[in-house]
Amino acid sequence: MMGLIRIVSSLRTLFTALSLCLVTASLWTYSTVPAYFTNGQPKVVGPLVDLTKILTDIPDGHEGAAWTEGDAGPFQVIGRPVSRIAFDDSGIIDIRTGANLDDANEGSTFNLAVLKLPQGSQWNFLGVARGPTRMRDFMKINGWPSREQVLVAMGLNITSEGHLVPVTKGQTLDFPMIPRQGCEASGAWVATYGAEDPRLFWTDAGTPSLTYARAALDNAKCRSVGFVRDMRSIFPELNGALKTGVEGVTEYDGLREPGEGIDRELNRIVKQGVVEKNWMPFYPGALPDGETIFPHIHYMVKSALSLQPIETTPSRVKYADVDLSTTDTKECIGQAHSKSFKIHQATPLYRLTLCERGCIVTEQNTVNIALSHTQSPTRQYGRFLATFNVSYPFNPISVGPRFRLNGCDDVNDINYALTLAPVQRSDLDSSTSTVKVPQIVQPDHFFLDDHVLITMGHNDKEMTTVLATVKEMLGRQQMC
Numbered sequence: 001m002m003g004l005i006r007i008v009s010s011l012r013t014l015f016t017a018l019s020l021c022l023v024t025a026s027l028w029t030y031s032t033v034p035a036y037f038t039n040g041q042p043k044v045v046g047p048l049v050d051l052t053k054i055l056t057d058i059p060d061g062h063e064g065a066a067w068t069e070g071d072a073g074p075f076q077v078i079g080r081p082v083s084r085i086a087f088d089d090s091g092i093i094d095i096r097t098g099a100n101l102d103d104a105n106e107g108s109t110f111n112l113a114v115l116k117l118p119q120g121s122q123w124n125f126l127g128v129a130r131g132p133t134r135m136r137d138f139m140k141i142n143g144w145p146s147r148e149q150v151l152v153a154m155g156l157n158i159t160s161e162g163h164l165v166p167v168t169k170g171q172t173l174d175f176p177m178i179p180r181q182g183c184e185a186s187g188a189w190v191a192t193y194g195a196e197d198p199r200l201f202w203t204d205a206g207t208p209s210l211t212y213a214r215a216a217l218d219n220a221k222c223r224s225v226g227f228v229r230d231m232r233s234i235f236p237e238l239n240g241a242l243k244t245g246v247e248g249v250t251e252y253d254g255l256r257e258p259g260e261g262i263d264r265e266l267n268r269i270v271k272q273g274v275v276e277k278n279w280m281p282f283y284p285g286a287l288p289d290g291e292t293i294f295p296h297i298h299y300m301v302k303s304a305l306s307l308q309p310i311e312t313t314p315s316r317v318k319y320a321d322v323d324l325s326t327t328d329t330k331e332c333i334g335q336a337h338s339k340s341f342k343i344h345q346a347t348p349l350y351r352l353t354l355c356e357r358g359c360i361v362t363e364q365n366t367v368n369i370a371l372s373h374t375q376s377p378t379r380q381y382g383r384f385l386a387t388f389n390v391s392y393p394f395n396p397i398s399v400g401p402r403f404r405l406n407g408c409d410d411v412n413d414i415n416y417a418l419t420l421a422p423v424q425r426s427d428l429d430s431s432t433s434t435v436k437v438p439q440i441v442q443p444d445h446f447f448l449d450d451h452v453l454i455t456m457g458h459n460d461k462e463m464t465t466v467l468a469t470v471k472e473m474l475g476r477q478q479m480c
Contacts (some may be wrong), residue, residue, distance in 0.1 A: 018047055054354050054412035055398045055477035062475055067338040079468035082407035083163045089132055092152055092170040101172060104132035109152055111457030113418040115200035115208055116443040120243035120271045123155035123167055124206060128198040130461055138368040141179050149194030153235040160428050162467035173234050177215040182274050183222035200419060201348045202442040204292035206250035213277050217265050225266045225279040227295050233262050248288050248440045260314040267316045276474040277450055282349035285368035286390050288442055301372050302334035302343045306394045326357045327395040332480035333386055334401040340374035346417040347371040350444055357435045357447035367397055371417050382410055383417055385473050398477035405466040416457045423451035446470060
């Protein structure tokens with residue numbers, strides 16, 4: 001009898017051990033993820049990640065590099081050599097006339113922002129950049145010649161070496177504006193008007209969206225931030241090129257409410273400045289909710305501050321501050337880079353899941369990332385990566401070291417970053433299969449094994465890019 005009990009007990013022990021092994025394996029095998037039920041709906045459990053270890057890890061070759069301004073030694077160089085984008089300004093089409101852009105007599109196309117398009121689209125990327133300026137000496141404002149700025153949209157593909165190649169002509173984006181009295185204190189700036197500094201991103205509703213610097217609606221103000229909810233409304237060629245119904249991307253709905261234009265001004269209900277810029281969009285949560293159009297805004301980085309939309313009108317989206325009184329990390333970034341002359345945002349915030357593409361996305365393994373600038377008094381830029389909470393109150397989680405992009409001279413040149421875009425192995429090598437993701441994640445969602453395409457303007461004259469990896473950009477973070 002005792003022998004039989006021992007056999008049964010041994011079998012139970014073996015079965016329990018085997019069950020534990022299977023459960024442990026399922027946590028780390030992305031194709032067999034366990035689930036439990038809440039209110040009758042399955043809730044997926046994603047892989048467990050060691051957030052601190054991933055963020056503070058020192059990538060190979062990064063040992064001993066300077067961390068912030070004033071440290072001994074050079075900053076770490078990351079990425080492949082910088083790539084300059086060849087673009088023919090003479091072929092830009094003026095959307096107002098349908099003919100080539102006329103009378104653009106100053107500057108060239110620079111400061112490129114890109115948006116990753118879903119698999120199956122005719123282009124790999126949508127691009128929007130600052131175009132040549134119309135300087136009109138015969139039209140003077142307060143004695144200054146007028147300068148009309150313009151944004152230019154285009155389609156781009158990526159080569160196996162990671163270089164961007166335009167595959168369409170450039171087309172201007174129509175944003176009618178006039179100079180504003182609020183700019184008088186800025187001297188010559190009062191005579192400069194038009195759109196600049198584009199940022200592209202996907203809304204949670206699955207539309208390709210744009211923010212940009214614009215003339216303020218209030219004549220007593222100077223500059224504000226504009227928002228276009230769907231780029232297909234101002235760049236019709238995109239509608240034919242974009243694959244919809246995949247990766248959360250929705251079909252174009254051109255309907256507008258009465259009185260609504262193609263864009264809205266983003267506006268703080270309190271403390272709206274005379275000049276507003278560098279508003280960086282993001283959406284709460286680890287995954288898109290499928291319906292939210294108007295973004296939250298990361299407003300300030302040195303002392304972290306985010307804004308949330310509380311009201312919309314046909315011409316404006318109104319914002320209130322997010323309360324950060326419950327967190328003690330709001331000063332983290334400013335303290336880490338306290339020796340820098342100035343710190344401000346460079347790119348929108350993007351979701352990054354801290355496991356390889358194909359894993360399950362949860363709020364426990366996903367952060368928001370953004371590239372930020374350190375700026376010198378003479379407008380040279382350094383840059384670093386920081387991470388933020390995807391959940392309210394969207395506070396900083398960690399801040400990374402300054403780094404230098406391969407081939408970029410940050411001492412003598414102006415290298416101004418605008419956007420990041422994830423690049424998979426299959427984007428660079430057509431013989432490699434695309435990794436399937438078991439949830440709806442948008443084309444600009446990053447995973448730990450992705451490459452990162454960084455787009456920039458060089459000396460206010462050229463469009464440039466650097467291709468790096470998530471892991472080399474993410475290392476050596478200080479936890480907040």
